[in-house]
Amino acid sequence: MWFKNLLIYRFTRPFSTSLEELNEKLSAAAFHPCSSQEQSSYGWSKPLGDAGSEYLHAANGCVMLCVKQQEKVLPAAVVNEVLDEKIREIQEADGRKPGRKERTDMKEEIVFDLLPRAFSRSRKLYAYIDIEAGLLFVDSASHKKAEELLTLLRETLGSLPVIPLKAKNTAQHCLTEWVAGAAPTGFELGGECELRDRADETAVIRAKNQDLSSEQIQSHLQSGMFVSKLAMTWTGGIDFVVDDQLSIKRIAFGDLIRERADDINADTMAEQFDADFSIMAGEFAKFIPAVIAAFGGEEVEEGAA
Structure with missing residues:
Protein backbone atom coordinates (compact mmCIF):
# COMPACT_ATOMS: atom_id res chain seq x y z
CA MET A 1 0.00 0.00 0.00
CA VAL A 73 -5.49 -10.22 -22.92
CA LEU A 74 -5.89 -10.94 -26.61
CA PRO A 75 -2.51 -10.71 -28.37
CA ALA A 76 -2.58 -9.07 -31.78
CA ALA A 77 -0.45 -11.93 -33.16
CA VAL A 78 -3.20 -14.43 -32.29
CA VAL A 79 -5.89 -12.32 -33.96
CA ASN A 80 -3.74 -11.76 -37.04
CA GLU A 81 -2.94 -15.47 -37.33
CA VAL A 82 -6.63 -16.38 -37.40
CA LEU A 83 -7.32 -13.52 -39.82
CA ASP A 84 -4.58 -14.69 -42.21
CA GLU A 85 -6.03 -18.19 -42.17
CA LYS A 86 -9.52 -16.91 -43.04
CA ILE A 87 -8.11 -14.75 -45.84
CA ARG A 88 -6.33 -17.80 -47.31
CA GLU A 89 -9.55 -19.79 -47.15
CA ILE A 90 -11.41 -17.06 -49.10
CA GLN A 91 -8.63 -16.84 -51.69
CA GLU A 92 -8.64 -20.59 -52.22
CA ALA A 93 -12.44 -20.85 -52.34
CA ASP A 94 -13.32 -17.71 -54.32
CA GLY A 95 -10.04 -16.78 -55.98
CA ARG A 96 -10.12 -13.25 -54.59
CA LYS A 97 -8.45 -11.24 -51.85
CA PRO A 98 -10.78 -9.55 -49.32
CA GLY A 99 -10.80 -5.75 -49.40
CA ARG A 100 -9.88 -3.49 -46.49
CA LYS A 101 -13.42 -3.09 -45.14
CA GLU A 102 -14.07 -6.82 -45.35
CA ARG A 103 -10.81 -7.56 -43.53
CA THR A 104 -11.76 -5.04 -40.81
CA ASP A 105 -15.16 -6.67 -40.37
CA MET A 106 -13.53 -10.11 -40.26
CA LYS A 107 -11.08 -8.93 -37.61
CA GLU A 108 -13.88 -7.56 -35.42
CA GLU A 109 -15.70 -10.87 -35.76
CA ILE A 110 -12.58 -12.79 -34.76
CA VAL A 111 -12.10 -10.62 -31.64
CA PHE A 112 -15.75 -11.17 -30.74
CA ASP A 113 -15.32 -14.94 -31.07
CA LEU A 114 -12.03 -15.08 -29.12
CA LEU A 115 -12.91 -12.74 -26.21
CA PRO A 116 -14.77 -15.36 -24.13
CA ARG A 117 -11.62 -17.53 -24.18
CA ALA A 118 -9.12 -14.72 -23.49
CA PHE A 119 -7.22 -14.46 -20.22
CA LEU A 165 -0.55 21.20 -7.84
CA LYS A 166 1.75 23.94 -9.15
CA ALA A 167 4.74 25.77 -7.72
CA LYS A 168 5.53 29.46 -8.16
CA ASN A 169 8.98 28.88 -9.61
CA THR A 170 9.67 26.99 -12.83
CA ALA A 171 10.64 23.45 -11.84
CA GLN A 172 13.37 22.95 -14.45
CA HIS A 173 15.00 26.23 -13.42
CA CYS A 174 15.06 25.15 -9.77
CA LEU A 175 16.38 21.67 -10.54
CA THR A 176 19.14 23.11 -12.72
CA GLU A 177 20.04 25.71 -10.11
CA TRP A 178 20.33 23.06 -7.40
CA VAL A 179 22.65 20.84 -9.44
CA ALA A 180 24.74 23.86 -10.46
CA GLY A 181 24.89 25.13 -6.88
CA ALA A 182 23.45 23.45 -3.82
CA ALA A 183 20.32 21.59 -2.73
CA PRO A 184 17.60 23.60 -0.97
CA THR A 185 17.39 23.55 2.82
CA GLY A 186 16.15 20.24 4.13
CA PHE A 187 17.18 18.27 1.04
CA GLU A 188 20.24 16.53 -0.36
CA LEU A 189 21.06 15.76 -3.98
CA GLY A 190 21.15 12.12 -5.01
CA GLY A 191 23.43 10.59 -7.60
CA GLU A 192 21.10 10.67 -10.56
CA CYS A 193 19.75 13.27 -12.97
CA GLU A 194 18.48 13.72 -16.49
CA LEU A 195 19.77 16.55 -18.65
CA ARG A 196 18.14 17.97 -21.77
CA ASP A 197 19.36 20.37 -24.39
CA ARG A 198 17.44 23.67 -24.52
CA ALA A 199 17.84 23.81 -28.29
CA ASP A 200 16.75 20.21 -28.84
CA GLU A 201 14.89 18.55 -25.98
CA THR A 202 15.16 15.18 -27.71
CA ALA A 203 18.86 15.29 -26.86
CA VAL A 204 19.02 13.62 -23.43
CA ILE A 205 21.86 12.68 -21.09
CA ARG A 206 21.04 10.36 -18.18
CA ALA A 207 23.51 10.22 -15.34
CA LYS A 208 23.30 7.47 -12.71
CA ASN A 209 25.50 6.84 -9.69
CA GLN A 210 27.33 10.07 -10.45
CA ASP A 211 28.73 12.93 -8.42
CA LEU A 212 26.49 15.69 -9.77
CA SER A 213 29.02 18.33 -8.76
CA SER A 214 31.59 16.76 -11.10
CA GLU A 215 33.21 18.79 -13.85
CA GLN A 216 31.51 16.69 -16.53
CA ILE A 217 27.99 17.36 -15.26
CA GLN A 218 28.71 21.02 -14.64
CA SER A 219 30.12 21.47 -18.15
CA HIS A 220 26.85 20.18 -19.63
CA LEU A 221 24.95 22.78 -17.62
CA GLN A 222 27.33 25.53 -18.71
CA SER A 223 26.80 24.50 -22.33
CA GLY A 224 23.09 25.25 -21.98
CA MET A 225 21.53 21.98 -20.89
CA PHE A 226 18.92 21.94 -18.12
CA VAL A 227 17.94 19.37 -15.49
CA SER A 228 14.58 17.72 -16.21
CA LYS A 229 14.74 15.01 -13.55
CA LEU A 230 16.64 14.79 -10.29
CA ALA A 231 17.12 12.24 -7.51
CA MET A 232 16.95 13.79 -4.05
CA THR A 233 16.66 12.94 -0.38
CA TRP A 234 14.39 14.76 2.03
CA THR A 235 16.12 14.84 5.38
CA GLY A 236 12.84 13.80 6.99
CA GLY A 237 13.53 10.32 5.63
CA ILE A 238 12.30 9.96 2.03
CA ASP A 239 14.34 9.31 -1.12
CA PHE A 240 12.65 10.28 -4.40
CA VAL A 241 13.00 11.48 -7.97
CA VAL A 242 11.26 14.69 -9.03
CA ASP A 243 10.85 15.92 -12.59
CA ASP A 244 10.11 19.24 -14.25
CA GLN A 245 6.35 18.53 -14.11
CA LEU A 246 6.53 18.17 -10.31
CA SER A 247 5.83 14.46 -10.62
CA ILE A 248 7.40 12.56 -7.74
CA LYS A 249 8.55 9.02 -8.51
CA ARG A 250 10.46 6.09 -7.04
CA ILE A 251 9.60 7.05 -3.48
CA ALA A 252 11.54 5.10 -0.86
CA PHE A 253 10.79 5.55 2.82
CA GLY A 254 13.71 5.49 5.23
CA ASP A 255 14.30 2.84 7.87
CA LEU A 256 13.04 4.99 10.74
CA ILE A 257 9.67 5.48 9.04
CA ARG A 258 9.36 1.81 8.15
CA GLU A 259 10.33 0.74 11.66
CA ARG A 260 7.49 2.78 13.12
CA ALA A 261 5.06 0.75 11.02
CA ASP A 262 6.80 -2.53 11.91
CA ASP A 263 6.66 -1.70 15.63
CA ILE A 264 2.86 -1.58 15.58
CA ASN A 265 1.43 -4.88 16.76
CA ALA A 266 -1.34 -5.25 14.22
CA ASP A 267 -3.40 -8.40 14.62
CA THR A 268 -5.11 -8.20 11.25
CA MET A 269 -4.35 -7.06 7.73
CA ALA A 270 -6.91 -4.28 8.16
CA GLU A 271 -5.14 -2.96 11.25
CA GLN A 272 -1.77 -3.04 9.46
CA PHE A 273 -3.24 -1.25 6.44
CA ASP A 274 -4.66 1.43 8.74
CA ALA A 275 -1.31 1.86 10.51
CA ASP A 276 0.68 2.04 7.27
CA PHE A 277 -1.78 4.51 5.75
CA SER A 278 -1.75 6.75 8.82
CA ILE A 279 2.04 6.84 8.96
CA MET A 280 2.45 7.39 5.21
CA ALA A 281 -0.13 10.18 5.07
CA GLY A 282 1.44 11.80 8.11
CA GLU A 283 4.86 11.80 6.45
CA PHE A 284 3.48 13.17 3.18
CA ALA A 285 1.76 15.94 5.16
CA LYS A 286 5.27 17.16 6.09
CA PHE A 287 7.12 16.12 2.94
CA ILE A 288 4.92 17.76 0.28
CA PRO A 289 4.88 21.24 1.90
CA ALA A 290 8.68 21.00 2.12
CA VAL A 291 8.95 20.10 -1.58
CA ILE A 292 6.62 22.91 -2.63
CA ALA A 293 8.48 25.40 -0.42
CA ALA A 294 11.74 24.39 -2.13
CA PHE A 295 10.15 25.35 -5.46
CA GLY A 296 9.17 28.78 -4.17
CA GLY A 297 5.80 27.96 -2.67
CA GLU A 298 2.49 27.03 -4.25
CA GLU A 299 1.03 28.94 -7.17
CA VAL A 300 -2.61 29.49 -6.36
CA GLU A 301 -5.03 29.45 -9.30
CA GLU A 302 -8.74 29.86 -9.53
CA GLY A 303 -10.81 27.32 -11.44
CA ALA A 304 -12.01 23.76 -11.30
CA ALA A 305 -11.67 20.62 -13.32
Missing part, protein backbone atom coordinates in the same frame (compact mmCIF):
# COMPACT_ATOMS: atom_id res chain seq x y z
CA TRP A 2 2.98 2.34 0.51
CA PHE A 3 2.89 4.75 -2.43
CA LYS A 4 5.83 4.61 -4.83
CA ASN A 5 4.79 7.62 -6.94
CA LEU A 6 2.87 10.83 -6.43
CA LEU A 7 0.80 12.93 -8.79
CA ILE A 8 -0.80 15.66 -6.68
CA TYR A 9 -3.94 17.71 -7.30
CA ARG A 10 -5.30 20.74 -5.45
CA PHE A 11 -9.01 21.02 -4.64
CA THR A 12 -10.19 24.46 -5.68
CA ARG A 13 -13.16 24.12 -3.34
CA PRO A 14 -13.30 22.28 0.00
CA PHE A 15 -14.14 18.62 -0.26
CA SER A 16 -17.48 18.46 1.54
CA THR A 17 -18.93 15.04 0.65
CA SER A 18 -19.58 13.01 3.81
CA LEU A 19 -17.92 9.61 4.17
CA GLU A 20 -21.31 7.89 4.16
CA GLU A 21 -22.37 9.61 0.94
CA LEU A 22 -18.97 9.03 -0.65
CA ASN A 23 -19.06 5.31 0.16
CA GLU A 24 -22.57 5.06 -1.27
CA LYS A 25 -21.57 6.73 -4.52
CA LEU A 26 -18.41 4.65 -4.86
CA SER A 27 -20.33 1.43 -4.33
CA ALA A 28 -22.79 2.48 -7.06
CA ALA A 29 -19.84 2.61 -9.48
CA ALA A 30 -18.16 -0.53 -8.14
CA PHE A 31 -15.89 -2.69 -10.25
CA HIS A 32 -17.37 -5.77 -11.87
CA PRO A 33 -15.39 -8.45 -13.71
CA CYS A 34 -15.44 -8.39 -17.50
CA SER A 35 -18.36 -10.20 -19.04
CA SER A 36 -17.67 -12.69 -21.82
CA GLN A 37 -17.78 -9.96 -24.50
CA GLU A 38 -16.25 -7.03 -22.56
CA GLN A 39 -12.64 -6.15 -23.36
CA SER A 40 -12.17 -4.13 -20.17
CA SER A 41 -13.91 -3.13 -16.97
CA TYR A 42 -13.09 -0.21 -14.66
CA GLY A 43 -14.62 0.67 -11.30
CA TRP A 44 -14.12 1.24 -7.58
CA SER A 45 -12.76 -1.52 -5.39
CA LYS A 46 -12.55 -1.90 -1.62
CA PRO A 47 -9.14 -0.61 -0.45
CA LEU A 48 -8.95 -3.39 2.14
CA GLY A 49 -10.05 -6.03 -0.34
CA ASP A 50 -11.80 -8.99 1.24
CA ALA A 51 -10.84 -7.67 4.69
CA GLY A 52 -13.05 -4.60 4.26
CA SER A 53 -16.71 -3.90 3.72
CA GLU A 54 -16.53 -0.31 2.42
CA TYR A 55 -15.29 1.32 -0.76
CA LEU A 56 -13.12 3.76 1.18
CA HIS A 57 -10.82 3.69 4.18
CA ALA A 58 -10.61 6.75 6.42
CA ALA A 59 -7.80 7.55 8.86
CA ASN A 60 -6.77 10.82 10.51
CA GLY A 61 -8.71 13.04 8.13
CA CYS A 62 -7.56 11.21 5.00
CA VAL A 63 -9.66 8.95 2.78
CA MET A 64 -8.11 6.13 0.77
CA LEU A 65 -9.73 5.08 -2.51
CA CYS A 66 -8.92 2.22 -4.85
CA VAL A 67 -9.85 1.68 -8.48
CA LYS A 68 -9.58 -1.65 -10.25
CA GLN A 69 -9.26 -2.34 -13.94
CA GLN A 70 -9.55 -5.68 -15.68
CA GLU A 71 -8.56 -6.20 -19.30
CA LYS A 72 -8.88 -9.18 -21.59
CA SER A 120 -7.98 -11.52 -17.92
CA ARG A 121 -5.39 -9.21 -16.36
CA SER A 122 -6.22 -6.96 -13.41
CA ARG A 123 -4.50 -4.01 -11.75
CA LYS A 124 -5.33 -1.69 -8.89
CA LEU A 125 -4.54 1.98 -8.47
CA TYR A 126 -4.71 3.75 -5.11
CA ALA A 127 -5.36 7.39 -4.34
CA TYR A 128 -6.25 9.32 -1.23
CA ILE A 129 -7.80 12.63 -0.28
CA ASP A 130 -6.30 14.75 2.50
CA ILE A 131 -9.47 16.64 3.39
CA GLU A 132 -7.87 19.27 5.64
CA ALA A 133 -4.98 19.99 3.25
CA GLY A 134 -7.35 20.00 0.26
CA LEU A 135 -5.13 17.67 -1.76
CA LEU A 136 -5.65 14.53 -3.80
CA PHE A 137 -2.72 12.12 -4.12
CA VAL A 138 -2.55 9.46 -6.83
CA ASP A 139 -0.01 6.64 -6.68
CA SER A 140 0.93 6.74 -10.34
CA ALA A 141 3.83 7.76 -12.53
CA SER A 142 1.47 7.97 -15.49
CA HIS A 143 -0.59 11.13 -15.98
CA LYS A 144 -2.89 9.15 -18.28
CA LYS A 145 -3.72 6.56 -15.60
CA ALA A 146 -4.20 9.30 -13.02
CA GLU A 147 -6.57 11.13 -15.35
CA GLU A 148 -8.57 7.93 -15.83
CA LEU A 149 -9.02 7.72 -12.05
CA LEU A 150 -9.96 11.41 -11.85
CA THR A 151 -12.48 10.98 -14.66
CA LEU A 152 -14.15 8.09 -12.85
CA LEU A 153 -14.19 10.03 -9.57
CA ARG A 154 -15.67 13.04 -11.36
CA GLU A 155 -18.39 10.86 -12.89
CA THR A 156 -19.02 9.19 -9.53
CA LEU A 157 -19.37 12.43 -7.57
CA GLY A 158 -20.90 14.58 -10.30
CA SER A 159 -18.03 17.08 -10.12
CA LEU A 160 -14.41 17.14 -9.08
CA PRO A 161 -12.92 20.63 -8.67
CA VAL A 162 -9.21 19.80 -8.80
CA ILE A 163 -6.20 21.12 -10.68
CA PRO A 164 -2.60 19.86 -10.73
Whole structure:
Protein backbone atom coordinates (compact mmCIF):
# COMPACT_ATOMS: atom_id res chain seq x y z
CA MET A 1 0.00 0.00 0.00
CA TRP A 2 2.98 2.34 0.51
CA PHE A 3 2.89 4.75 -2.43
CA LYS A 4 5.83 4.61 -4.83
CA ASN A 5 4.79 7.62 -6.94
CA LEU A 6 2.87 10.83 -6.43
CA LEU A 7 0.80 12.93 -8.79
CA ILE A 8 -0.80 15.66 -6.68
CA TYR A 9 -3.94 17.71 -7.30
CA ARG A 10 -5.30 20.74 -5.45
CA PHE A 11 -9.01 21.02 -4.64
CA THR A 12 -10.19 24.46 -5.68
CA ARG A 13 -13.16 24.12 -3.34
CA PRO A 14 -13.30 22.28 0.00
CA PHE A 15 -14.14 18.62 -0.26
CA SER A 16 -17.48 18.46 1.54
CA THR A 17 -18.93 15.04 0.65
CA SER A 18 -19.58 13.01 3.81
CA LEU A 19 -17.92 9.61 4.17
CA GLU A 20 -21.31 7.89 4.16
CA GLU A 21 -22.37 9.61 0.94
CA LEU A 22 -18.97 9.03 -0.65
CA ASN A 23 -19.06 5.31 0.16
CA GLU A 24 -22.57 5.06 -1.27
CA LYS A 25 -21.57 6.73 -4.52
CA LEU A 26 -18.41 4.65 -4.86
CA SER A 27 -20.33 1.43 -4.33
CA ALA A 28 -22.79 2.48 -7.06
CA ALA A 29 -19.84 2.61 -9.48
CA ALA A 30 -18.16 -0.53 -8.14
CA PHE A 31 -15.89 -2.69 -10.25
CA HIS A 32 -17.37 -5.77 -11.87
CA PRO A 33 -15.39 -8.45 -13.71
CA CYS A 34 -15.44 -8.39 -17.50
CA SER A 35 -18.36 -10.20 -19.04
CA SER A 36 -17.67 -12.69 -21.82
CA GLN A 37 -17.78 -9.96 -24.50
CA GLU A 38 -16.25 -7.03 -22.56
CA GLN A 39 -12.64 -6.15 -23.36
CA SER A 40 -12.17 -4.13 -20.17
CA SER A 41 -13.91 -3.13 -16.97
CA TYR A 42 -13.09 -0.21 -14.66
CA GLY A 43 -14.62 0.67 -11.30
CA TRP A 44 -14.12 1.24 -7.58
CA SER A 45 -12.76 -1.52 -5.39
CA LYS A 46 -12.55 -1.90 -1.62
CA PRO A 47 -9.14 -0.61 -0.45
CA LEU A 48 -8.95 -3.39 2.14
CA GLY A 49 -10.05 -6.03 -0.34
CA ASP A 50 -11.80 -8.99 1.24
CA ALA A 51 -10.84 -7.67 4.69
CA GLY A 52 -13.05 -4.60 4.26
CA SER A 53 -16.71 -3.90 3.72
CA GLU A 54 -16.53 -0.31 2.42
CA TYR A 55 -15.29 1.32 -0.76
CA LEU A 56 -13.12 3.76 1.18
CA HIS A 57 -10.82 3.69 4.18
CA ALA A 58 -10.61 6.75 6.42
CA ALA A 59 -7.80 7.55 8.86
CA ASN A 60 -6.77 10.82 10.51
CA GLY A 61 -8.71 13.04 8.13
CA CYS A 62 -7.56 11.21 5.00
CA VAL A 63 -9.66 8.95 2.78
CA MET A 64 -8.11 6.13 0.77
CA LEU A 65 -9.73 5.08 -2.51
CA CYS A 66 -8.92 2.22 -4.85
CA VAL A 67 -9.85 1.68 -8.48
CA LYS A 68 -9.58 -1.65 -10.25
CA GLN A 69 -9.26 -2.34 -13.94
CA GLN A 70 -9.55 -5.68 -15.68
CA GLU A 71 -8.56 -6.20 -19.30
CA LYS A 72 -8.88 -9.18 -21.59
CA VAL A 73 -5.49 -10.22 -22.92
CA LEU A 74 -5.89 -10.94 -26.61
CA PRO A 75 -2.51 -10.71 -28.37
CA ALA A 76 -2.58 -9.07 -31.78
CA ALA A 77 -0.45 -11.93 -33.16
CA VAL A 78 -3.20 -14.43 -32.29
CA VAL A 79 -5.89 -12.32 -33.96
CA ASN A 80 -3.74 -11.76 -37.04
CA GLU A 81 -2.94 -15.47 -37.33
CA VAL A 82 -6.63 -16.38 -37.40
CA LEU A 83 -7.32 -13.52 -39.82
CA ASP A 84 -4.58 -14.69 -42.21
CA GLU A 85 -6.03 -18.19 -42.17
CA LYS A 86 -9.52 -16.91 -43.04
CA ILE A 87 -8.11 -14.75 -45.84
CA ARG A 88 -6.33 -17.80 -47.31
CA GLU A 89 -9.55 -19.79 -47.15
CA ILE A 90 -11.41 -17.06 -49.10
CA GLN A 91 -8.63 -16.84 -51.69
CA GLU A 92 -8.64 -20.59 -52.22
CA ALA A 93 -12.44 -20.85 -52.34
CA ASP A 94 -13.32 -17.71 -54.32
CA GLY A 95 -10.04 -16.78 -55.98
CA ARG A 96 -10.12 -13.25 -54.59
CA LYS A 97 -8.45 -11.24 -51.85
CA PRO A 98 -10.78 -9.55 -49.32
CA GLY A 99 -10.80 -5.75 -49.40
CA ARG A 100 -9.88 -3.49 -46.49
CA LYS A 101 -13.42 -3.09 -45.14
CA GLU A 102 -14.07 -6.82 -45.35
CA ARG A 103 -10.81 -7.56 -43.53
CA THR A 104 -11.76 -5.04 -40.81
CA ASP A 105 -15.16 -6.67 -40.37
CA MET A 106 -13.53 -10.11 -40.26
CA LYS A 107 -11.08 -8.93 -37.61
CA GLU A 108 -13.88 -7.56 -35.42
CA GLU A 109 -15.70 -10.87 -35.76
CA ILE A 110 -12.58 -12.79 -34.76
CA VAL A 111 -12.10 -10.62 -31.64
CA PHE A 112 -15.75 -11.17 -30.74
CA ASP A 113 -15.32 -14.94 -31.07
CA LEU A 114 -12.03 -15.08 -29.12
CA LEU A 115 -12.91 -12.74 -26.21
CA PRO A 116 -14.77 -15.36 -24.13
CA ARG A 117 -11.62 -17.53 -24.18
CA ALA A 118 -9.12 -14.72 -23.49
CA PHE A 119 -7.22 -14.46 -20.22
CA SER A 120 -7.98 -11.52 -17.92
CA ARG A 121 -5.39 -9.21 -16.36
CA SER A 122 -6.22 -6.96 -13.41
CA ARG A 123 -4.50 -4.01 -11.75
CA LYS A 124 -5.33 -1.69 -8.89
CA LEU A 125 -4.54 1.98 -8.47
CA TYR A 126 -4.71 3.75 -5.11
CA ALA A 127 -5.36 7.39 -4.34
CA TYR A 128 -6.25 9.32 -1.23
CA ILE A 129 -7.80 12.63 -0.28
CA ASP A 130 -6.30 14.75 2.50
CA ILE A 131 -9.47 16.64 3.39
CA GLU A 132 -7.87 19.27 5.64
CA ALA A 133 -4.98 19.99 3.25
CA GLY A 134 -7.35 20.00 0.26
CA LEU A 135 -5.13 17.67 -1.76
CA LEU A 136 -5.65 14.53 -3.80
CA PHE A 137 -2.72 12.12 -4.12
CA VAL A 138 -2.55 9.46 -6.83
CA ASP A 139 -0.01 6.64 -6.68
CA SER A 140 0.93 6.74 -10.34
CA ALA A 141 3.83 7.76 -12.53
CA SER A 142 1.47 7.97 -15.49
CA HIS A 143 -0.59 11.13 -15.98
CA LYS A 144 -2.89 9.15 -18.28
CA LYS A 145 -3.72 6.56 -15.60
CA ALA A 146 -4.20 9.30 -13.02
CA GLU A 147 -6.57 11.13 -15.35
CA GLU A 148 -8.57 7.93 -15.83
CA LEU A 149 -9.02 7.72 -12.05
CA LEU A 150 -9.96 11.41 -11.85
CA THR A 151 -12.48 10.98 -14.66
CA LEU A 152 -14.15 8.09 -12.85
CA LEU A 153 -14.19 10.03 -9.57
CA ARG A 154 -15.67 13.04 -11.36
CA GLU A 155 -18.39 10.86 -12.89
CA THR A 156 -19.02 9.19 -9.53
CA LEU A 157 -19.37 12.43 -7.57
CA GLY A 158 -20.90 14.58 -10.30
CA SER A 159 -18.03 17.08 -10.12
CA LEU A 160 -14.41 17.14 -9.08
CA PRO A 161 -12.92 20.63 -8.67
CA VAL A 162 -9.21 19.80 -8.80
CA ILE A 163 -6.20 21.12 -10.68
CA PRO A 164 -2.60 19.86 -10.73
CA LEU A 165 -0.55 21.20 -7.84
CA LYS A 166 1.75 23.94 -9.15
CA ALA A 167 4.74 25.77 -7.72
CA LYS A 168 5.53 29.46 -8.16
CA ASN A 169 8.98 28.88 -9.61
CA THR A 170 9.67 26.99 -12.83
CA ALA A 171 10.64 23.45 -11.84
CA GLN A 172 13.37 22.95 -14.45
CA HIS A 173 15.00 26.23 -13.42
CA CYS A 174 15.06 25.15 -9.77
CA LEU A 175 16.38 21.67 -10.54
CA THR A 176 19.14 23.11 -12.72
CA GLU A 177 20.04 25.71 -10.11
CA TRP A 178 20.33 23.06 -7.40
CA VAL A 179 22.65 20.84 -9.44
CA ALA A 180 24.74 23.86 -10.46
CA GLY A 181 24.89 25.13 -6.88
CA ALA A 182 23.45 23.45 -3.82
CA ALA A 183 20.32 21.59 -2.73
CA PRO A 184 17.60 23.60 -0.97
CA THR A 185 17.39 23.55 2.82
CA GLY A 186 16.15 20.24 4.13
CA PHE A 187 17.18 18.27 1.04
CA GLU A 188 20.24 16.53 -0.36
CA LEU A 189 21.06 15.76 -3.98
CA GLY A 190 21.15 12.12 -5.01
CA GLY A 191 23.43 10.59 -7.60
CA GLU A 192 21.10 10.67 -10.56
CA CYS A 193 19.75 13.27 -12.97
CA GLU A 194 18.48 13.72 -16.49
CA LEU A 195 19.77 16.55 -18.65
CA ARG A 196 18.14 17.97 -21.77
CA ASP A 197 19.36 20.37 -24.39
CA ARG A 198 17.44 23.67 -24.52
CA ALA A 199 17.84 23.81 -28.29
CA ASP A 200 16.75 20.21 -28.84
CA GLU A 201 14.89 18.55 -25.98
CA THR A 202 15.16 15.18 -27.71
CA ALA A 203 18.86 15.29 -26.86
CA VAL A 204 19.02 13.62 -23.43
CA ILE A 205 21.86 12.68 -21.09
CA ARG A 206 21.04 10.36 -18.18
CA ALA A 207 23.51 10.22 -15.34
CA LYS A 208 23.30 7.47 -12.71
CA ASN A 209 25.50 6.84 -9.69
CA GLN A 210 27.33 10.07 -10.45
CA ASP A 211 28.73 12.93 -8.42
CA LEU A 212 26.49 15.69 -9.77
CA SER A 213 29.02 18.33 -8.76
CA SER A 214 31.59 16.76 -11.10
CA GLU A 215 33.21 18.79 -13.85
CA GLN A 216 31.51 16.69 -16.53
CA ILE A 217 27.99 17.36 -15.26
CA GLN A 218 28.71 21.02 -14.64
CA SER A 219 30.12 21.47 -18.15
CA HIS A 220 26.85 20.18 -19.63
CA LEU A 221 24.95 22.78 -17.62
CA GLN A 222 27.33 25.53 -18.71
CA SER A 223 26.80 24.50 -22.33
CA GLY A 224 23.09 25.25 -21.98
CA MET A 225 21.53 21.98 -20.89
CA PHE A 226 18.92 21.94 -18.12
CA VAL A 227 17.94 19.37 -15.49
CA SER A 228 14.58 17.72 -16.21
CA LYS A 229 14.74 15.01 -13.55
CA LEU A 230 16.64 14.79 -10.29
CA ALA A 231 17.12 12.24 -7.51
CA MET A 232 16.95 13.79 -4.05
CA THR A 233 16.66 12.94 -0.38
CA TRP A 234 14.39 14.76 2.03
CA THR A 235 16.12 14.84 5.38
CA GLY A 236 12.84 13.80 6.99
CA GLY A 237 13.53 10.32 5.63
CA ILE A 238 12.30 9.96 2.03
CA ASP A 239 14.34 9.31 -1.12
CA PHE A 240 12.65 10.28 -4.40
CA VAL A 241 13.00 11.48 -7.97
CA VAL A 242 11.26 14.69 -9.03
CA ASP A 243 10.85 15.92 -12.59
CA ASP A 244 10.11 19.24 -14.25
CA GLN A 245 6.35 18.53 -14.11
CA LEU A 246 6.53 18.17 -10.31
CA SER A 247 5.83 14.46 -10.62
CA ILE A 248 7.40 12.56 -7.74
CA LYS A 249 8.55 9.02 -8.51
CA ARG A 250 10.46 6.09 -7.04
CA ILE A 251 9.60 7.05 -3.48
CA ALA A 252 11.54 5.10 -0.86
CA PHE A 253 10.79 5.55 2.82
CA GLY A 254 13.71 5.49 5.23
CA ASP A 255 14.30 2.84 7.87
CA LEU A 256 13.04 4.99 10.74
CA ILE A 257 9.67 5.48 9.04
CA ARG A 258 9.36 1.81 8.15
CA GLU A 259 10.33 0.74 11.66
CA ARG A 260 7.49 2.78 13.12
CA ALA A 261 5.06 0.75 11.02
CA ASP A 262 6.80 -2.53 11.91
CA ASP A 263 6.66 -1.70 15.63
CA ILE A 264 2.86 -1.58 15.58
CA ASN A 265 1.43 -4.88 16.76
CA ALA A 266 -1.34 -5.25 14.22
CA ASP A 267 -3.40 -8.40 14.62
CA THR A 268 -5.11 -8.20 11.25
CA MET A 269 -4.35 -7.06 7.73
CA ALA A 270 -6.91 -4.28 8.16
CA GLU A 271 -5.14 -2.96 11.25
CA GLN A 272 -1.77 -3.04 9.46
CA PHE A 273 -3.24 -1.25 6.44
CA ASP A 274 -4.66 1.43 8.74
CA ALA A 275 -1.31 1.86 10.51
CA ASP A 276 0.68 2.04 7.27
CA PHE A 277 -1.78 4.51 5.75
CA SER A 278 -1.75 6.75 8.82
CA ILE A 279 2.04 6.84 8.96
CA MET A 280 2.45 7.39 5.21
CA ALA A 281 -0.13 10.18 5.07
CA GLY A 282 1.44 11.80 8.11
CA GLU A 283 4.86 11.80 6.45
CA PHE A 284 3.48 13.17 3.18
CA ALA A 285 1.76 15.94 5.16
CA LYS A 286 5.27 17.16 6.09
CA PHE A 287 7.12 16.12 2.94
CA ILE A 288 4.92 17.76 0.28
CA PRO A 289 4.88 21.24 1.90
CA ALA A 290 8.68 21.00 2.12
CA VAL A 291 8.95 20.10 -1.58
CA ILE A 292 6.62 22.91 -2.63
CA ALA A 293 8.48 25.40 -0.42
CA ALA A 294 11.74 24.39 -2.13
CA PHE A 295 10.15 25.35 -5.46
CA GLY A 296 9.17 28.78 -4.17
CA GLY A 297 5.80 27.96 -2.67
CA GLU A 298 2.49 27.03 -4.25
CA GLU A 299 1.03 28.94 -7.17
CA VAL A 300 -2.61 29.49 -6.36
CA GLU A 301 -5.03 29.45 -9.30
CA GLU A 302 -8.74 29.86 -9.53
CA GLY A 303 -10.81 27.32 -11.44
CA ALA A 304 -12.01 23.76 -11.30
CA ALA A 305 -11.67 20.62 -13.32
